[in-house]
Amino acid sequence: MPRLLLALPLALLTTLVQAEDAHHHDEPRHGEALAAHEHGSARLNLALDGDVLEIEFASPAMNLLGFEHAPRSDADRAMLAAARARLEQPLGLFGVPAAAGCQVREHSLHGALFEPAEAGTSEHSEIEARYRLQCSTPDALQGLNLAALFGTFPATQKIQVQLIGPRGQQGLELSPERSGLTF
Incomplete structure (x- = not known):
């Protein structure tokens, strides 16, 4: 009888974990939008803490590429490569003042279109870019344009x-x- 009493909570816990996993299965995965997908709109989160500037930028692929489907032509692939190259240069793209002496310490790009195995899995592709900048003269970082x-x-x-x-x-x-x- 004592083994049965110990097994019951374990069985209930397993059932709860499976139910929770099933519930989260329908939630957005990494790289998927949490907010409404609206063409023409993007989101930008900025945090300036001492000499570190964190930037998170998320946009529908339509805003950046003119399409959201997996690249179908050489022109589509060229557009994707050009957008990627531009997103990999955040200092100019986000108007970081040169006087602040900021350097990109980390950056990452996410989105189904950058990950061929996932491309085409959604009608509404998002692109997310994350950056961590370290600035030698953070006092010169008064704003961005x-x-x-x-x-x-x-x-x-x-x-x-x-x-x-x-x-x-x-x-x-x-x-x-x-x-x-x-700021």
């Missing part, structure tokens, strides 16, 4: 920004007409 991002990816019409900096947390919306932010 995303004019280059809007110019490089003109289908991006607005960016929802969440910013944590020396003056606390703030949220704002940037557009091609209003592309600057201050």
